[in-house]
Amino acid sequence: MARWRLGFVIPAFLLGLVIAFAIFGDFLTPHDYGTSSLLNRNKPPVFAGGSWAYPLGTDGLGRDLLARLVFGTRISIGLALVGTLIGAVLGTVLGLIAARSNNLIGALIVAGIDLQAAVPFMIIALATLAIFGNSLTLFVVILGLYGWENYARLVRGSAMSAHTLPFVEAARSIGVGAMTIDRRHILPTVFNVVIVQATLNFPQTILLESGLSFLGLGIQPPFTSLGQLLGEGRDSLGRAWWLAVVPGTLIFVTTLSVSLLGDALRDRLDPTMRRG
């Protein structure tokens, strides 16, 4: 039990720090994330001989790195949350429908799952961006679609076995509608699966978002995200390494803590996995 607590408390604390940073970060710096100050370009951070006016220094346009980090963390975590939520809802609904549809619709959903898994999502995302052009709406849609097939596949499997449970059959035999059965009887049994999958999907969505933004194909200026900051910082690696390393570390800490939390949660929700 003590091991479990430690494996839970440390990542929860780290994640809490990142979230608090995103929410309350404005109190750490008086500067705005987008305002450039030509007199204060390329200021080093405090640990490299800079002043407390810009604790983490400024970039080549004189923008405060700390303010940009706060904003970028907000965008990255916000987008990953929205993306995970869309994927979870979409995948769960489709999985539930596929589990009770022994017809064309069910077959189409299963074929969609297979097709989605047949091409790496990064490639699909890039192709979509190339074809439709970049926009924030499309970017959110892409992040939302990411991983839906995993939810759908897992939910379909769990729901199909749940459909054979006696109380579900009882509900069906007294004429409860399919939607009501899904909502009141099937959904609670597949809920754990969805939560566990979401803890796997969330860090991957952050990595997808920051990867695309890093390549310059995700979040576009004047907005910024952690990946975009890292991509910008890459250009001045030799002169100001912190511009890339600080946002990169934030991404890493976030994905690491969510992954560890997910591990702990999985052990909790799925006792059969506990021996590993």
Place this chain on the structure above:
Amino acid sequence: MSLSFVLSKLLRLVLTVWAAATLVFIMLRLAGDPVAAMVPSDAPQIVIDRYRERFGLDQPFIIQYFAYLRGILSGDFGISFRTGGPAWDMVAPRILPTLILTGTATLVAIVLGVPAGMLAAANHNSPFDRLVMSFSVFGFAMPNFFLGILLILLFTLNWRLLPSGGFEHPQSLIMPAITLGLASAGAYARLTRSAVLEVLASPFMRTARANGVPPLRRMTHHVLRAVLVPLVTLAGFSIGALIAGAVVTETVFAWPGIGRLLVTSVTERDLAVVQLIVILAALTMAISNMMVDLLYGWLDPRIGTRRRSGAG
């Protein structure tokens, strides 16, 4: 392994690639008139019509679709907007560098991951076991673009040991291969460990132990053989991650492969090249999935029999 098994897998491969190609076609048509992107916005109607005619866009969709499929089958993947030449000529010289990179990365992943996982399982719950497990979580959580940048920062800018990019020297391969391989190494270690733990607890291992088979031989002759099936599964799965990772890694290290070409083609919206790369990715994954399925039957004959009897 029966012929019908192989044929059904081949059919699946063809269907997958066809579905991916169709999806790209539908998306391209949904996105609107490609001619609008080719000509200036104030182009006269006659120019637009000429372009539409030249690319067959004045035909009904279904005719366009079959022309598109016929083109793919005959190796005609359209014209690159950037060069004006065939899209295939842009992609072809990039294939070998990407194969070299992904192949070396896989080697890194297996050479690091499999022995680490086996040792971790053999020393279950030891500090080494915990170290391997932490490493595997780190590999999963570490973005490869950040890992690549850290490596450049240390080995190129700080210690001046390795080139930050390019393709000219053999050393250029080291950092990209590690960047791309390390995440998979974690996955291999994790999977090997859990598979080995499972095998170690099985009755035939108890028998081997009772018969006095030495530990090393037990590992190489009994355990490794039994964990090959899950390892092959993972190798098949990780092809997708490898392709996705190559996009980022090649861009970070200026590696002249398909991934970097894809990024520049997306930036410049060179759709013919993008479309060809999507089809190539689907084909690669379909082939590797098929090979995994065929390897199963060879590694573990029970799988093939079960499938056959299951199929009736």
